[in-house]
Every structure is written in C-alpha cells, then in structure tokens.
Amino acid sequence: MADMTLIEAIRCALDEALAQDGRVFITGEDIGRRGGVFRATQGLYEKYGARRVMDSPLTEMGIVGVGIGAALADLRPVCEIQFADFIHPAFNQIVGEAARMYYRSAGGWRVPLVIRVPYGAVPGGGLYHCQSVEALFAHIPGLKIVVPSTPRDARRLLHGAILDPNPVLFLETKYGYRQIRGEVPERDAPLLPGPARIARSGVDLSLFAWGLMAHYAEVAAERAAREDGLDVEVVDLRTLHPLDRDSVLTSVSKTGKALVVHEDNRTMGFGAEIAALLVDEAFECLDGPVKRLAAPDVPAAPFNRGMFDFFLPGPDDILAAIRDLAAY
C-alpha cells in the first residue's frame, strides 16, 4: 500500500504497462526527454528509450493518427494530448476514424487506442488550458470515456483502458493531479471501463459526479452529514461512456432525488444526459427535480481568481445545492 497523488498513480500505471506489455508505447508532445508538462511520463524515456516513449511534433491530428495506425497494427499506443483544449485538431481522427473503425469494417478492425487528456479548469489556466471536453466526445458511439477521481482508480482504469480493444479517451483532472491523494495497493487488478463507484452510500439524495467534482462531492457530502445530518449518496461515475445506468437508477430509486455536478458548461453537458435518463426510466421514483450544478455557459474559465472561483463549482457550492435539494 502506498500513498500517491493522482499524477503519481498515472505515472506508475504507465511504467507498469510499458514493463508488462512490449506492444505498449506512448507518444505526445514533450513526453520524452522533458517527461511531459505535468511530469506524467517523467523517467520513462530514460527507462524505456525513444522507440517506446516517443516525442511527437506539435500536431494533435498526427499524434492520434499515428496512434490509430499503430493500434490497427496490433500495438497498444497510449497517446497524450497535452491539454484537452488542444484536442480539437484531432477531432476528425478521433470521431471520424477511431470511433467508427470497428463499425465501418463490420467488426473486422479494432482500434485498441488510449488517448490521455488532462482536462478541466485550473487557476491561471485561462482560455487555452482549462477546457472540459467530456460532453463533446460522450456523444459519439464507439468511444469510451473514462474519468478517474482517485489515485487507485486512475492506476487500475488506465491498465483497463489499455486492455480494452476499443478507443478510450482517458480524461485526467489536472487540477486534481497533486490535490488528490490516496492509498494505492501494491498489487491491484486492472479495471475495465464501465462500472461506477459508490463513493459514499446514503439515503437522502444521490449526487453524481466524476473527476475533480467527484472528489469535491465526497468532501461536501461529509460536511452535509456532519453539519446537517443529511445522508448523501455519492456516485463517482468513473466511466461516462458507456454509462453505468444500473448504478444511477438504483441509487435514485433509493433516494428519490438527484443532483449532478460537473465542471463542464451547463448547457448540453453530461448532466443533461443523466437527467434525461432519470426522467425516462426512473420517473416514478423521483421526489424532486433533477438538479444540475455546473460551470456557467461562458467560453473559458476566467483568468481572474475571483471570477475563476465563481466559475468552478467547489465543495461550498455543492453543499448549498445539497441543502437546497434536500429541503425540496
């Protein structure tokens, strides 16, 4: 058992994957000699060499394109997009090629590709370093979207994503990289994308979140228990696509109330999908409106710190939303 930050757990998983499977290689901007801008790949270039830890040119389309080609050739590429904000040039490769290859070839060709993407708001990040992109890609059939919120999950889900024969977008909360710590077992089985995690069991309302917001949700739920006697169930979705619908429906059939928290913009965010699912399949269990707490519909996380705090939901905002819905 070791105490790790989120970024350490990711580095640990990459190291293990490179050591265990000769087909695994990683590529991206500055991931080689520099060890990645967040140090996710630090030391790996020295350990595994330039053929397996491969610096790429500044072309996201190229990084993903190389990954798709290598995956079709039965390698196990792990691509890094330096910031989610830069993923858009690769949109066609991901959406048009990787996600649809299996369908297009009638099951003949698989794309066992992992794309690691640091996402989300971080103070001082501004326009080009703060985007959340899960909803853009969750709309696309054929892609899996994984968003771990604990070091243990980050490590075993990254192994699971590499094992998965489908393209997986592995979203990493960069604000949580060093903020989130946790115990990671010495040995742990890989976790394939899919199941949600009941981070805290409760009966008064269900709180759905992922990534950094799942971490904050647990903090807020503990305070709600301590300060208000409210017993909140926190469901860390971990995988957005395919969504663990059973866990979502089971939780709300127990509590009757649902709150979704995400740092992506509110409109057409993934919270809308959960709200729709609940209204569709758990209508008679609902004892209140399905509420969303999300970043406002503005183009970027503000650079100004005060406005940044207004933009990004935090434990205080989540607690207020819990109290509001519980009182309904």
Added chain:
Amino acid sequence: MPTTLQMPKLGESVIEGTVSRWLKREGDPVDEYEPLLEIITDKVDTEIPSPAAGVLLRIHVGEGETVAVGTPLALIGDAGEEVEARQSARAAGSGRHSPAVARLLAEHQLDAAAVRGSGREGRITRKDVEAHLASRQQATAPAESTTPGELLPLTPMRRRIAQQMVASVQTAPQVTAVYEADMGAVLAQRETLRAEHPGLRFTPVAWIVAATARALVEHPTLNAEWRADGIFLHHERHVGLAVALEEGLIVPVIRHADRLALPDLARAIADLATRARAGQLRPDEARGGTFTISNYGAGGCLVGTPIINPPQAAILGVGALQQRPVVREGALVARPMCYFSLTFDHRVLDGALADAFMRCMMGGLESGMDADREKQDR
C-alpha cells in the same frame, strides 16, 4: 412591500401550531401589535399580534389547520396593494406532487390531505408519505372496532399527552410508594395565614409544594433526570403542578419553588392555575419543570399511581384530604389525613432514598413548614 406573518416558534420544542381563530378577516385594517389570530400549540393557546400596520391582505392558513413553524400565515400590506401571485401554503400542500409521491398515494389509495408535508412550502415528500403509512399501520394494528361509534379527532394536547405518557412508561422503570401524613399542622397554620393575608386564597397545595421543594434541596437525586451518560442533577428546583382542563391536562411550572415563602407560593399557584384554565399561559410557563406534583385528591381520589412526567426522576401524587380515625397515644382520634404517592424512576434511585425524601417532605408538612414562617417573617 407586504409583510408576511409566519407561524412563530413558540418555544424550544414546538415544531407546529394550529390556527384556532382569525380575529380579523381579509380586507380588515390592522394596527401593529394588534391581535390578529389565535394559535394552539401542543403546550398552550396564544394570541399572535400583527407584525405591521396596514390591511390584512390575505389569509394563507384557515382555522383548524395545523402547519409547521415558519409557514406563511398571512400577508399584511397597504390597502389595494398588489398581492403577488404566489402559491399559498395550502395550495402547495395539496397541489402538485412529485412522481414518487403521486405513485405512493395512488398505490395506497391515500388522500393527500391526510399527509402532513415537510418539504418546501408544505410540499409532501416521499418520506412524508412513508412516515404516514408507517404510523397508519401502527395505528391500525389493533383490530378496529366495527360496532357503532364515532372517532374523536386528536387535539394537539391529547396527542402530546399520549406521546409523553407512552414515552414515560416505555423508558423509565417506575415504582410507586404510598405514604400518609397528618395535615393538622398545615390546616392550623392556614388559618393564621388567612388572617394575615386577607383576600389571598390558601390551599394545602402551597404547603405541599413548599415541603416538596425543601425536601428536593435535601435530596437532589429526586430533582434529576436519567441520561445515557449519567444522572443529571438539576441545581434549580422548578416544581410543576398538574392542572386538569376540560380537554386534557397542563403542567404550569413554579420556578424556584424552594425560594418562595408560603404567601408567594399561594399567589403563584392561584395565578398559574387560573391562567392555565383560561388558556392564557405563556408557552414557557408550561416547561422546564424538574419535579411534578399531581393533586388528584382535588377530585376525590384517595390513592393514585401517577406516571412520571419525562424526563423527570419522580412525581408526587396527592390524595384527598380526609378526616380519618387514627391512633394517637393509644387512643382513636379523628385527624385530617392525606395519602401521598411517590412514583420514581428506579434507574435513578432506590426505595430507601424515596423513603428518606418522603420523611423529609412529610416532616415539613407535619411541622407546618416552620422554616417558611421564619423566612417570611424576616
């Protein structure tokens, strides 16, 4: 801007109240502090004054309705002022339901009006329906009578008494011990005090309260309550006196009973009893007791077995004062005698201490509370 009057919180443990009567109609002018309506809580009836001057624009809660503390009762503003179109408390309570509530109501063929809403603006929540179903199951567990009869709806007071009495016998192992005292000294002294204080109504109850309060000073274990982490000894002695009402029972409390001289006690007892019967007690006058006396003898009862008023440790029952033949110095004589029943919580104390307490209490009575006479003379 109209002012909203909400159901006030009339004391620490009060969570709801019933509107018994509106003293004004919608459209009537009202002055600030002018009585607007009467409210019944599980403790007392109270008049609620208007929080502002103006016109009573709207009444949200009708007579006979019970609502939670904080529920809007009425709107007071200027004549002709636009009343904001908003759901009244009543509309919210019986209006639209969440899907979960609607399904439960339909499944159990429940009338929404029978379920008390705890949600925002009196909304019925799923938990409210579940709680209602649970309580209904409990209530209907004994086979309901099919013979001709009628069901009396529970008043808040009846419900409160029932809750308290059930809680008492379910939590405290209670023992009742019966004693007998000679009230001759009390009656003799009453004559003296009546002469000294014309116009003041003296009953033996004043002596009984005085003697009890003094015995509580000597034996604080009876002025106590059982708690999970120990026995809590009250440092103040507030003696409650059960007063029978037409619709039930109320226990006004004589605060610091041990510090009052007999004439003051007599005055306090008369005042509290009169106002209790008139329904004019303030909520806080019927709470905070540390010991209770029930004078069922007033109705002719000789010996009773009172139930402790929780969370107190004991209660004293007073039987009827009667001339009875007793043996004094080998001869049969008639004396004014009275039976006392002490019910105590056996978790807190044992019989020997109960005996010591009653010896002390009755010693005070049989000596006519001399100490109090001295205190009064000083």
